[in-house]
Amino acid sequence: MSCVIWWVRRDLRLHDNPALHAAVQTGAPVVPVYIHAPAEEGVWAPGGAARWWQYHSLDALACGLVEAGSPLVIRAGESLAELRKLVAETGATAVYWNRLYEPARVAHDREIKQKLREQGVATASFNGALLCEPWAVRTSQGNPYRVFTPFWRQLAARLDEQAPLPAPGRLSGPARAPRSTPLTGLGLLPAVNWAGGLAASWSPGEAGALARLEQFRDSALTGYESHRDDPARDGVSGLSPWLHHGEISPRQVLAAVRERPGAQAFTRQLGWREFAHHVLFNFPDCPEKPLNPDFEHFPWRRDYQELLACWQQGRTGFPIVDAGMRQLWHTGWMHNRVRMIVASLLVKNIRAPWQDGASWFWDTLVDADLANNSLGWQWAGGCGADAAPYFRIFNPVRQGERFDPDGDYVRHWVPELEAVPQRYLHQPWRMPDVMQADCGVRPGRDYPFPVIDLARSREEALEAFRKLRGR
Numbered sequence: 001m002s003c004v005i006w007w008v009r010r011d012l013r014l015h016d017n018p019a020l021h022a023a024v025q026t027g028a029p030v031v032p033v034y035i036h037a038p039a040e041e042g043v044w045a046p047g048g049a050a051r052w053w054q055y056h057s058l059d060a061l062a063c064g065l066v067e068a069g070s071p072l073v074i075r076a077g078e079s080l081a082e083l084r085k086l087v088a089e090t091g092a093t094a095v096y097w098n099r100l101y102e103p104a105r106v107a108h109d110r111e112i113k114q115k116l117r118e119q120g121v122a123t124a125s126f127n128g129a130l131l132c133e134p135w136a137v138r139t140s141q142g143n144p145y146r147v148f149t150p151f152w153r154q155l156a157a158r159l160d161e162q163a164p165l166p167a168p169g170r171l172s173g174p175a176r177a178p179r180s181t182p183l184t185g186l187g188l189l190p191a192v193n194w195a196g197g198l199a200a201s202w203s204p205g206e207a208g209a210l211a212r213l214e215q216f217r218d219s220a221l222t223g224y225e226s227h228r229d230d231p232a233r234d235g236v237s238g239l240s241p242w243l244h245h246g247e248i249s250p251r252q253v254l255a256a257v258r259e260r261p262g263a264q265a266f267t268r269q270l271g272w273r274e275f276a277h278h279v280l281f282n283f284p285d286c287p288e289k290p291l292n293p294d295f296e297h298f299p300w301r302r303d304y305q306e307l308l309a310c311w312q313q314g315r316t317g318f319p320i321v322d323a324g325m326r327q328l329w330h331t332g333w334m335h336n337r338v339r340m341i342v343a344s345l346l347v348k349n350i351r352a353p354w355q356d357g358a359s360w361f362w363d364t365l366v367d368a369d370l371a372n373n374s375l376g377w378q379w380a381g382g383c384g385a386d387a388a389p390y391f392r393i394f395n396p397v398r399q400g401e402r403f404d405p406d407g408d409y410v411r412h413w414v415p416e417l418e419a420v421p422q423r424y425l426h427q428p429w430r431m432p433d434v435m436q437a438d439c440g441v442r443p444g445r446d447y448p449f450p451v452i453d454l455a456r457s458r459e460e461a462l463e464a465f466r467k468l469r470g471r
C-alpha cells in the first residue's frame with residue numbers, strides 16, 4: 001500500500017499540525033521523517049542553545065510517535081536526496097510538510113517541490129506556523145508593511161476563529177520501517193555540557209508547551225498588560241521557544257486565550273511575531289542588512305571586541321545589562337524588556353554592529369528565531385521596520401530603576417550585588433566609600449566599573465547619527 005511522508009521540520013507536535021492532519025486524512029500509512037541538514041546553502045544553522053532544545057524536542061516527538069504507532073525516522077544529509085531515498089525505500093506517493101519562511105528555506109522548498117513532482121511524487125505544503133501567510137497582508141498600494149500598527153489592524157480584523165486541529169489518533173506506519181539514524185548521532189547536544197541551566201529551566205516538547213500555555217493562561221494572562229515589562233516577575237508567557245520550534249502553534253495559543261481577560265494585549269505580541277515573519281519574507285536580506293540602507297554607512301566603533309566580550313559575559317558594570325546577559329547564558333532566554341536594554345547598550349553606547357549582537361543571541365537563545373531576532377536587533381539599532389528612532393538611547397540605570405524598582409531581578413542574576421542598598425543597586429559605582437564598606441561590595445574589586453561612559457558614548461552615538469543623516 002502506498003504511503004505518505006510527513007516531513008517534520010519546525011512543527012514538532014501532533015496537535016494542530018496541518019501537514020500531519022492532511023497526511024492522515026488520505027487514509028494511507030504515514031511515515032514521519034526528520035532530516036538533519038544543517039549545512040544546506042544559505043540556511044541559518046541553529047545555534048548551540050537551539051540545538052540543545054531541538055534534541056530534546058525531537059526525543060519527545062519520537063516518544064509520542066512510538067505511542068501513536070508510527071515511529072519517527074531520522075536521517076542526516078541533504079533534504080532532497082534523503083527524501084528521494086525515502087520515497088524509494090517506502091514506496092511513498094506523496095510528501096507533505098508545513099512551510100517555513102526563512103528566505104533560503106523558501107527557495108529550497110520550491111526546488112524540492114518541483115523535483116519531487118517531476119519524479120511523480122505528489123507534494124503539498126501547509127501553514128502550521130503563522131496566523132496569516134506573510135504575503136497575505138498588504139498596504140493599500142499592494143506593498144508589504146514596514147510599520148506594525150496598520151499591519152496588525154489589518155491582520156487582527158481577519159483572524160479566523162477556526163478551532164485548532166486535533167492530534168491524530170492511532171497512526172498506521174509503513175509495512176517496512178526505513179533505516180533511521182539515532183538522534184544521539186546528530187551532534188545536537190554540546191560536547192562539553194554547559195546546558196545544565198537550560199535543562200533546569202525548560203521542558204522542551206509538546207507536553208511542556210501545552211502545560212506552559214495552560215499555566216500562563218490561568219495565572220498570568222489577566223495581569224499581562226500591567227506586568228509584561230517587569231523582568232523579575234513571571235508575567236509573560238515564556239512560550240517563545242516552543243513557538244519557534246513548532247511544539248505549539250500560534251492558533252492553539254490564540255484559541256486558548258481568546259475571550260479571556262488580558263487576551264488583547266497578549267495577542268498583540270503574537271502580532272509582532274507575525275509582523276517579524278512578514279518583514280523577513282518580504283525583505284529577505286534583513287538578517288544581514290539594515291532595512292534602512294543609510295545605516296550601511298554607520299560609523300561603528302572600530303575596536304569594540306573587548307567591549308563585546310564584556311557584554312557577552314555579563315560584566316559591563318551595568319547591573320540590569322549584566323543580569324540580562326547572565327540570564328541568557330544560564331537559561332537560554334531573556335525577558336523582552338531586558339533584550340531591548342542590552343541591545344541598546346551594545347548598538348548605541350558601545351556602537352558595535354547590531355549583527356554582532358544578533359549573532360550572539362542566535363547562538364545562545366533557545367528561542368533564536370531568524371525573523372524575531374532580526375526584527376528585534378534592527379529595532380534596537382534604529383534601522384529596521386518600525387524601529388526605535390536612533391536618537392532614543394536607553395539609559396540602563398534609568399531603565400533598571402524603572403523596570404526593576406525593587407532590584408529583585410538584578411539581585412537574582414548578579415548575586416555579588418545582593419547587599420548593595422537599593423538606591424545604588426543600578427549604579428553601584430556611585431556608592432559612597434562608607435556605604436561600600438558597610439555592604440562589603442567594592443566596585444572595581446567585587447563588581448566591574450562601567451565599561452563605558454554613558455553620557456559621552458551617548459553623545460558620540462548621536463554625533464555619528466547626525467553625520468549619517470547629513471550624508
Ligand SMILES: Cc1cc2nc3c(=O)[nH]c(=O)nc-3n(C[C@H](O)[C@H](O)[C@H](O)COP(=O)(O)OP(=O)(O)OC[C@H]3O[C@@H](n4cnc5c(N)ncnc54)[C@H](O)[C@@H]3O)c2cc1C
Nearest residue numbers: 236237238239240269270272273336367368369372373376
Ligand atoms: C534584540 C531582540 C532580539 C530578539 N530575539 C528574539 C528571538 O530570537 N526569538 C524570539 O522568539 N523573540 C525574540 N525577540 C522578541 C521577544 O523578546 C521575545 O519573543 C519574548 O521575550 C519571548 O518571551 P515570551 O514568550 O514570554 O513573550 P510573550 O510576551 O509572552 O509574548 C508571546 C509571544 O509573542 C511573540 N513576541 C513577543 N514579543 C515579540 C517581539 N517583540 N517580536 C516578535 N515576537 C514577539 C513571541 O513569539 C512570544 O512567545 C527579540 C527581541 C529583541 C528586542
